[in-house]
Amino acid sequence: MIFMIDKLKLQIREDLEKSLSAKYNQPINVVVEEPKTSGLGDISIPVFSIVKTVRKQLNEVVEDVINALEYSSAFNLIKAVTRVGGFINITLDRLGFSKAVIKENQSASFGQLDIGENKTIVIDYSSPNIAKPFSVGHLRSTIIGHAIGNILEKLGYNVVRINHLGDFGTQFGKIIYSYLNFGDKAKVDKNPIEELVKLYVEFHEIAKEKPEIEDKAREIFKELEQGNPEYQKLWSHFREVSLSEYMKVYEMLNVRFDSYDGEAFYNDKMQAVVEELTEKSLLVKDEGAMIVDLGEDMPPALIQKTDGSTLYITRDLAALFYRKKTYDFDEVLYVVGNEQKLHFEQLKSVVKKMGYDFYENIHHINFGLVLQDGKKMSTRKGKIVKLEDVLMEATNLSLEYINEKNPDLANKAVIAQKIGVSAIIFNDLKNYRTNDVEFNLEDMVNFVGQTGPYLQYTSVRISSVLEENSFNCENIDYHLFTSDHSFELIKTIAQYQEILIKAKSEYSPSVLAKYLLSLASYFNSFYAKEKIVVDDVLERNTKLCLISIIRNILDEGMNLLGMQVIRKM
RNA sequence: GACUCGGUAGCUCAGCAGGAUAGAGCAACGGCCUUCUAAGCCGUCGGUCGGGGGUUCGAAUCCCUUCCGAGUCGCCA
Structure with missing residues (x-):
């Protein structure tokens, strides 16, 4: 049964290629497309390339193609075939085609696509950094990742949605130091992210005068890693309050995840990666750091800093292997901005060097930057646009529209928000x-x-x-x-x-x-x-x-x- | 400097396994509500597809070169 126009095109192409290849006694490629200008029919076949391969007269080839069309199994849905120069234009039988489309649409199987059946795709998106505001960049990742996840599910894939929280790193040493020395618990409890960012900024201001506090922060972070209970408690508190603020955003956007395991979750899983790299003799010492050389095409991947601590890519490798083991995915998608392109190329390259074939199934779903005045937005420059403000603005504006167009509408506030958020x-x-x-x-x-x-x-x-x-x-x-x-x-x-x-x-x-x-x-x-x-x-x-x-x-x-x-x- | 991505109408963008007069929306201008929601519909205006070469029957699309913008380039994530 043929109904979808693309299937029809494919059918015509296959049938033509088969019969023309037989006729000309050589493989023939047929292009079947939809005319770009209207009034020329529904489907068209340019024959120029065929003329070139078979070295015959244009008229002769046109004739042959038209003849071959009659033997296509799609011919019963074709109403007319006309010729304009080197183009053969097909007009569909509208009655028959409409019938097929509507019938197909009414059947129980409509929309039940199974191309992803028994396949698992892990998708990593959103991934905001704890104790920092939810940026517009993370909004893009969230929206794009969520939509791709939905589309994959619609196609029958088993989708695992992961929010790889940025909940680890030296910045926590800084925040904990600031909090303990000049933080205000009440304020932080009331307005966690805003206050934590203030503390973070304040830390940097003080560090200009007293650089020694940088060492303090590193020390605190090291102790945090090693399990200092006081620091752990604070870290976990900050993580919790930040996450609960992000949850408000996710609720507004209607976004959910299967896992919120962030970078910290992989803290104890990185040593194994380093060991495996060592075993496979991929790790080289260079300027005091441990790197994997990736050849001429790419800068090396930095796995371990001079002081022995690990880096972003090490954590990503640990996360990748964990996900492969846990979910046995067919594909893994990283919905992360353009600026990390090199990072993911390196990640793939390292996995390939380690001898795993699944490097081919790692996809960086990159997206464009959110620019301000033509430049990358930077938290440091303090030009943070609060997401909530954007959503609020959109909601207010849609309320204005409603009041203008349909003032008697019930549940105006709810609908205004749905319109505003969806617009964004x-x-x-x-x-x-x-x-x-x-x-x-x-x-x-x-x-x-x-x-x-x-x-x-x-x-x-x-x-x-x-x-x-x-x-x-x-x-x-x-x-x-x-x-x-x-x-x-x-x-x-x-x-x-x-x-x-x-x-x-x-x-x-x-x-x-x-x-x-x-x-x-x-x-x-x-x-x-x-x-x-x-x-x-x-x-x-x-x-x-x-x-x-x-x-x-x-x-x-x-x-x-x-x-x-x-x-x- | 090297590498990556981009440059199409005043603005935001489609089109890019080469194909027939390069398409939408916004903005501007002109129409259409006694008929199912005018947040809509119809029309007009608007383009040397950044520039220059090349490949061929044919290039916005492929190749080279050049200009412009952005991003990245071992101890951040």
């Missing part, structure tokens, strides 16, 4: 993830055009029609789907599954986001042209069925992206 999520996901983004509040809370609210609004429009009218998808007049604006919708619906697969293969939610925009756009055009609740029972039922399918896809798609679906706005 969508704004991040609609563009390809590796693009850098300039921090711009106005863009983030834009509600007009290619935005989150546009999708929500489209779904709400459909809901308000469906709410008042019952329908069934058994009794359909497929002829109604043959108009241009209806058939665009049918073709777009038919692309949904392929879009999910593409979003997975590129690890980019933007593929889905762009698709939802185009579906919504086609619907809104349709909505402007056609009255849905008409007197004719069959026509009304047919249209209601169609728009309900559209709403299902919009809603599911929005959920996959991490947005909130609403019924009224």
Whole structure:
């Protein structure tokens, strides 16, 4: 059974390649695509490359391809074949195609994709640093990681979501020192992250005058590592209060994790890595530190500092092996910014050198930096934009819109927040993830055009029609789907599954986001042209069925992206 | 300096296993609410695809070169 347009294209391609290869007695590659300009049909086949391989006249090849098409198993869904120069344009049988799409959509198996069955993917995202504010960069990681995780689950993968908290390192020595010497317990309890950051900043100011406190901090950290109960208690307290603040953000974004094991969790698992590297003779002493030489292409990986303490990559290696052992993953994804590209290349390279094949399944899902005035945002420069403020701003603005457009709406505050938060999520996901983004509040809370609210609004429009009218998808007049604006919708619906697969293969939610925009756009055009609740029972039922399918896809798609679906706005 | 990523309409971006007149949204301008939510729809305006070479029937897409921006480059994470 062929229904999806991409499957149809694939089928035509396979059939043509088979019969043409036989005819010309050599392997033939056939390109099957969708015409970029409208009015030329639904599917097109440029034959130039075939002409080149077989060294025959263009006309002759065109003839051969058209003849071969008739023997394709997809031919029953083809209505017309025309030729424009070196292009063969295929027009689909709209009636037959619509029927296939709607039937497929109604079947129980719709959307149940199983390409990820029995496969496990570990995905590491969000990972904020304890005692530091939740940055806009971590917001990107959180949003992108969450959406990719959802898409993977939709495709049938077993997904393990890990929040690899930055809860370890010399900075804890500094914070503990500051807290003990000039901290205020009450203040910290009341406003943990803000106060801890203040203490951290204060530490650095004092360290300018009295550099010896740096040694104190290192000492405290060393004792913390070795299990000093007082320091451990403080560390664990700071971790807890920070995490509970992050949880508020996660709750607002509707994000969950399977594990919050951060860097500290791997503290006792690093020695084994160092030992294994030593056993495999990969560790070399260089300028007092222990490194793994990675050849000409890459700078070496620093595994152990001169003073014997370990580094980021050592911890990541320990975490990686732990995850492999614990989850036996097929792939592991790290949703971490562009600036750590080299780090992950080194990580893969070290794993490869250690002789493990699974280095190929380690993917750095990099994303662009959040820039301010064209430069990387820096905590040190104190230009911290508080995430809560951004979410608040978006919520307030959407409330203003509601008051203007629909002042009698019930639950305004709740809906305003759902719109505001979703606007920010969508704004991040609609563009390809590796693009850098300039921090711009106005863009983030834009509600007009290619935005989150546009999708929500489209779904709400459909809901308000469906709410008042019952329908069934058994009794359909497929002829109604043959108009241009209806058939665009049918073709777009038919692309949904392929879009999910593409979003997975590129690890980019933007593929889905762009698709939802185009579906919504086609619907809104349709909505402007056609009255849905008409007197004719069959026509009304047919249209209601169609728009309900559209709403299902919009809603599911929005959920996959991490947005909130609403019924009224 | 080396390496990586990017440069497409005034702005934000699609398109990039080479294919037919380079597409959206925003902004600007002009239409469309006595009919299912106008956060919408329709139209107009807007481009030497950073510059220069090359590969070929054909280049935004591939190669080289050059300019511009960002990021990274052993003891932070």
